[in-house]
Amino acid sequence: MSDIVARARVLADDVLFPQAGAVDDAGAVPSVTLDTLAREGLYGLTGPASHGGLAADPATVHAVAEAMAGGDLSTAFIWLQHLTVPAMVTGSPLADEWLADLCAGRRRSGIALLAATRPQPVAITARREGDTFVLDGGVPWVTGWEHVDVVLVAARDDDDVVHFLLVDAEEGPTLTAVPQQLVAVQASSTVEFRVSGHVVPASRLVRSVPLAAWQARDPGNLRANGSLALGLAARCARLAELPQLDADLAAVRARLDAAGPDQLPDARAAAAALAHRAAGLLAVAVGSGSVSAGHPAERLAREAHFLLVFGSRPAIKAALLHRLGGVG
Missing domain, CATH: 1.20.140.10 (Butyryl-CoA Dehydrogenase, subunit A, domain 3)
Structure with a gap:
């Protein structure tokens, strides 16, 4: 995996850092920059080789993330959120439909996981209604909003089971995204994400995990x-x-x-x-x-x-x- 680390360092030095000031001034990461990361295979860093990913070990993921952050933190911040999703989708019922596109960067993702890490109050609640989940609540930070197709949302039910669902990153009557004003990484397109009676098909369920089990492994993440x-x-x-x-x-x-x-x-x-x-x-x-x-x-x-x-x-x-x- 030393090759992908070397490529990330070159990308950081030759592309990301030279444009970081302009990105910060503009308050937006150019889509072409994220397209370059996708062409380099970086969106598939944590995905399995069976679906076009690099199946990188943790040391490689950490070395690549370090290189990227040394180039442009806003770009690194958007890209790093995505890496959670291929890793979570691997081995799930959604793998065959989603993994190849996630690894190639054809589908890009953000995360809203506060309901899985904060005991109370519950950030986003979920209730099962037939073949759907209905979500209510919100989280203050979802990064990359203008650059992602889906958000991996953690939502908790009354039995303290956390359901991880792929939610389309599309605003509407039941889903809003309000831009955050940050002192740094404003170009990361970070928003406050809120849902109210938002319906998600159960076919978008990645996995369900008891809250206690998820929190027990959170420090290792x-x-x-x-x-x-x-x-x-x-x-x-x-x-x-x-x-x-x-x-x-x-x-x-x-x-x-x-x-x-x-x-x-x-x-x-x-x-x-x-x-x-x-x-x-x-x-x-x-x-x-x-x-x-x-x-x-x-x-x-x-x-x-x-x-x-x-x-x-x-x-x-x-x-x-x-x-x-x-x-x-």
Whole structure:
């Protein structure tokens, strides 16, 4: 899998980073950029080879995500959400219909999974009515709205079973998407997603999992988001010409890779804190230019701020407060 990692690094250096400032100014990732990722096979990174995917191991997924984040975080953010869906669809009743298109990037996806990770209140509820599910509720963050065909929605029923459904990304009387105004990655097309009496065919059910079973494995799913912080920190280190940060990057990366579920929150906090520190060092190295709107150091500082809270959990927040300010 070293070939796909090498290709991702070239793509990040030659395409994504040179246009990142323009993407940030425009507030939109060009569709042609995502088409390029699809042609490179990156949409199929987590999909099975039987359906055109790359069946990448976790280390490869993390290395590619790190490279992409070091190119343009908005683009990486949209693309990374998609990777959950081929992995979830694999082995499901929807595999034959959906997997080949998902792996090729002909169908692109976002995720709305808060109902699977937050105990109360339930973000999105589901009730079964014959051959349909009826969904009510909403989540504050669904990324890539203008670039996705479907959203993998987690919805919970009265028995605390989580149903994962593929919902068409189309607004209407029962589904709305309100753009979020963010200090960074505004180009990621992140929206507040709401449904009210929204009917989804039961044929779109990917799988159903008891809430307790899903939450028991959730801490083990935190590793990939740490790669975003590592990628940003590595870009800052290169721009600031501070190779001494390489040892810190290697140490945090190794810690993330070795961490079990109980250690992952603190390892994630270490990655976010490193990105925050690296962005600060870049600002100091650049000097007064770093506070000029549109300078890469200014954008990367905003993105490092974003990564302090993105994909967080209470344990990550507590660890970051301790690391950054000695709180707790």
